[in-house]
Amino acid sequence: MSAVVDIRRATRVNAPDENFAPRPRPSGPAHVITSDAEAIEIARHLAADFAKDAALRDREGLLPLDELDAFSQSGLWGINIPKAYGGAGVSYVTLTEVIKIISAADPSIGQIPQNHLSILEHIASDGTEEQKRFFFGEVLKGIRFGNAFSEKNTANVGTFETRIVEDGDNVVVNGQKFYATGALLAHIVPIVGLDEDGNSFLAFADRDAPGLTVINDWSSFGQRTTASGTVIAENVRVPKSRVVAAYKAFARPTAAGPISQIIQAAVDTGIARGTIEDTIAFIRTRARAWVDSGRDKATEDPFTISAVGDLEIRLHAAEAILERAARLIDVALADPNEDTVAEAAVATAEAKVLSTEIAILAANKLFELGGTRSTLAAHGLDRHWRNARTHTLHDPVRWKYFHIGNFYLNGVKPTRHAWL
Structure with a gap:
């Protein structure tokens, strides 16, 4: 009989210590994407590969080293670089779709470029011409930006000691x-x-x-x-x-805040999409109809059918609001002013609310509809709930309701910061 292992103390595979060597810089330039359609096509191709071992990486704590290299070398990390600097300059409708596609396959990989993409907009908005040429050129070579933003020991997320x-x-x-x-x-x-x-x-x-x-x-x-x-x-x-x-991005009306937030909402929507896809697959192949249904298959259980219909409706609503918010961000980028930025921020807040709700609901319903057997470790489906619950905590939706209501009821534009 094997011993019980306390996973809180176990060494996780591929979990480096502080001496972990930095990733080598790319040996050659990354692919340069030239259109919105190409970005979507490449995202779908990568997602098919990323999905294969997503459960394994989650279970074993395997960092997606090769996957991340493929991701950044694909050109998708440079798709919001303006065309004038060699990028694709895709719409935010396309960018959020890319993040959704990748996150449905593996939301950890989908989250990693969030700050990188947001930072590119900071450079576009407030960098000098020399900085734009240098940093955009580096990204088009496959260079990845990380993130050293938040601090956990300060009074709130907007307070820094650095x-x-x-x-x-x-x-x-x-x-x-x-x-x-x-x-x-x-x-x-x-x-x-x-x-x-x-x-x-x-x-x-x-x-x-x-x-x-x-x-x-x-x-x-x-x-x-x-x-x-x-x-x-x-x-x-x-x-x-x-x-x-x-700080300049928030001292005047810019789309910096909504851009940061909409990528988070896209990750959550992707989590919901991937969870629902796995729910349907599990119902079709492994779940059983409940005894009172009088049916032979779970796919014929009327309450299961209705529940799946409800999930799809809520997912489509979240996706529609996400697309609307992305279009308003594109408007705000083209014509940044108090009104366009506020409309983009409020719409993005709405997308964050709906994406949070459907991600968590879908993860809960997966187990309700799949039955006890869906919780078995062999299936690795628990990652969906853990990912949804963790990522949706990025910024609390309880404040989204407030800012949305205050805008529509009292005409108060949301405060400008990186979380709205």
């Missing part, structure tokens, strides 16, 4: 970050810190910069392979030419 101090032609960064999705496997880690006036800046540090430590200590029960752990900056020196004023 400091950026000028020193000649460089800045010096000191601080500690958590929820640093993508940093472990990035080539460049943008670190958010405050200057002496309290303004926030993005300092783009090389992943192997002296004083920069990235630790894979992400221990959540969901989104297990995002490596969203700790980043420690100890006197990390970054050239001033690689520092972008992040």
